[in-house]
Amino acid sequence: MNKVEVRNLTKSYVERRMKARSPDSCNFHEKCEVLAGIDFTVEAGSFTCFLGPSGCGKSTLLQIIAGFDRPDKGRVIIDGKEVSSPSSRHIFVFQEDGLLPWLTARQNVALGTRHIKDPEERTSLEQDYIEMVGLKGFEDHYPHELSGGMRRRAEVARALITNPDILYMDEPFGALDFVTRLQMREEMLNVHSMFDSTILFITHDIDEALQLGDQIIVMSERPSHVKADIKLDHPHPRDLAKGELATLRKEIYFLMGLHAAL
Amino acid sequence: MAVRRTDSIISFVIIISIWELTVKFFHVSPFKFPGPGEVGVALYEMGASGELIDHVVASLFRVTWGYYLAVLVAVPFGLLLGSWAGARKVFNPLIQFLRPISPLAWIPVALIWFGIGDRPAIFLIFLSSFFPMVVFTMSGVQGVRRTYLRVADNFGLTGIKRYLKVILPASMPEIVVGLRITLGTAWLVIVAAEMIAVKSGLGYLIVDARNALRMDRVIAGMIVIGIIGLCLDWLIRQLENIPYVQWSRRRR
Numbered sequence: 001m002n003k004v005e006v007r008n009l010t011k012s013y014v015e016r017r018m019k020a021r022s023p024d025s026c027n028f029h030e031k032c033e034v035l036a037g038i039d040f041t042v043e044a045g046s047f048t049c050f051l052g053p054s055g056c057g058k059s060t061l062l063q064i065i066a067g068f069d070r071p072d073k074g075r076v077i078i079d080g081k082e083v084s085s086p087s088s089r090h091i092f093v094f095q096e097d098g099l100l101p102w103l104t105a106r107q108n109v110a111l112g113t114r115h116i117k118d119p120e121e122r123t124s125l126e127q128d129y130i131e132m133v134g135l136k137g138f139e140d141h142y143p144h145e146l147s148g149g150m151r152r153r154a155e156v157a158r159a160l161i162t163n164p165d166i167l168y169m170d171e172p173f174g175a176l177d178f179v180t181r182l183q184m185r186e187e188m189l190n191v192h193s194m195f196d197s198t199i200l201f202i203t204h205d206i207d208e209a210l211q212l213g214d215q216i217i218v219m220s221e222r223p224s225h226v227k228a229d230i231k232l233d234h235p236h237p238r239d240l241a242k243g244e245l246a247t248l249r250k251e252i253y254f255l256m257g258l259h260a261a262l
Numbered sequence: 263m264a265v266r267r268t269d270s271i272i273s274f275v276i277i278i279s280i281w282e283l284t285v286k287f288f289h290v291s292p293f294k295f296p297g298p299g300e301v302g303v304a305l306y307e308m309g310a311s312g313e314l315i316d317h318v319v320a321s322l323f324r325v326t327w328g329y330y331l332a333v334l335v336a337v338p339f340g341l342l343l344g345s346w347a348g349a350r351k352v353f354n355p356l357i358q359f360l361r362p363i364s365p366l367a368w369i370p371v372a373l374i375w376f377g378i379g380d381r382p383a384i385f386l387i388f389l390s391s392f393f394p395m396v397v398f399t400m401s402g403v404q405g406v407r408r409t410y411l412r413v414a415d416n417f418g419l420t421g422i423k424r425y426l427k428v429i430l431p432a433s434m435p436e437i438v439v440g441l442r443i444t445l446g447t448a449w450l451v452i453v454a455a456e457m458i459a460v461k462s463g464l465g466y467l468i469v470d471a472r473n474a475l476r477m478d479r480v481i482a483g484m485i486v487i488g489i490i491g492l493c494l495d496w497l498i499r500q501l502e503n504i505p506y507v508q509w510s511r512r513r514r
Contacts, residue, residue, distance in 0.1 A: 068412050085415070086412070086415040086416045087416075088416065088417055088418040090416075091417075092412065092413075092416050094409050094412070094413075096409060098412075100410060100413060100431070100432075101509040101510070102431040102432070102505065102506055102507075102509045111413070111417045111419075111427075114418070142505065142509060144509065162417075
């Protein structure tokens, strides 16, 4: 099925920012190694969360896996085939707004139904998904007329309506307020149980990763490698305050260099 | 903030008052600088005889043709150059070389190629609109957010669909700015073009009036040019209210 294998992936880029973003970032015009030999396997149908300090190349990694960018060395293999370009079976939910702002919510969702020939079937499917994500009554609104949470929902609906083999999500809820974030988190669990899609999910929120993931990949600072590859088979809903998960949570905090936060 | 219609009239009232007072106070000869009253009379005479509307129609006819032809060719060309780096490398130097050559410098060429009549004027308008429009469209396309292009790739939008659904609307805000500025330029150039090649139009009206030493008609012609310029700008600004274009102003 949709097993994702990443083999010894390396990526460098030339720093184009004049001002350094952080003390350890690269100088202007210097070649900068972001990913240094990333290696992991994601099982078909699993929910994998990527954790790591900001600027460690999580986004770059996901862009490469999705086929938007090319690695310098190494390979991304999905179902035994090497990835060379984006696929409409593997949908990306973007960190910033990925909705096309000149299209209404429905028209955006309809980007995902273009493969369906029958117009009636298409319309009813669109309506189903719009209702599923709670956007009934907002079909004809433009993205700027929707709240942050609704925009994320519309984008998730656009992705799910294609019944994708893989769903890539790059900090999709990063810009939402706390409560909306928790709601979206719960909804992602529903999505995971309802759909067979393999989900690759970037977050900087350790608790989010622990709540959602079947697998958590912790990345190091740049040049980044896989620091920990953790499998979780705890049932949902998960209580992070006690037992094995509480210990794991502590370990991940330590791995990410947060010694005093707990 | 809403601007009341009367606010925008104030500056016109002030300038007309200063004009009237200056002419009265310094006893300026109407052959040098007629007052608003005399110009008003000239305007009325030309309007009543139907002469004015003929000239306006002639000018608008040429501008419309030259401008539409230019937009029709320049926008697809700009879309292509903006999204295809190879073509851009080949054509951009040529465009940047031709662009600063004033359309007025082309007047002799236009006359020799197209003779007398509407065609050289239309050709000049075409030139004056074509190059800026290509550049605006091209830079609009180059400024399209990478995320939108990736969405297109992700959902398998290729070929003409990619242009119509993503690239064109994403660069539309800048294209509309281009349309607006270019129409202004076209209107500037038509008057100059008509001073030479033709026997109708507002440019011709002004030159003809000067030859007859009718300064009142010259200024009346200038006023009409200004008013039509305002109207054209208002008209083209309505494009900004289409949802296809409006998104950029409303975002966030």
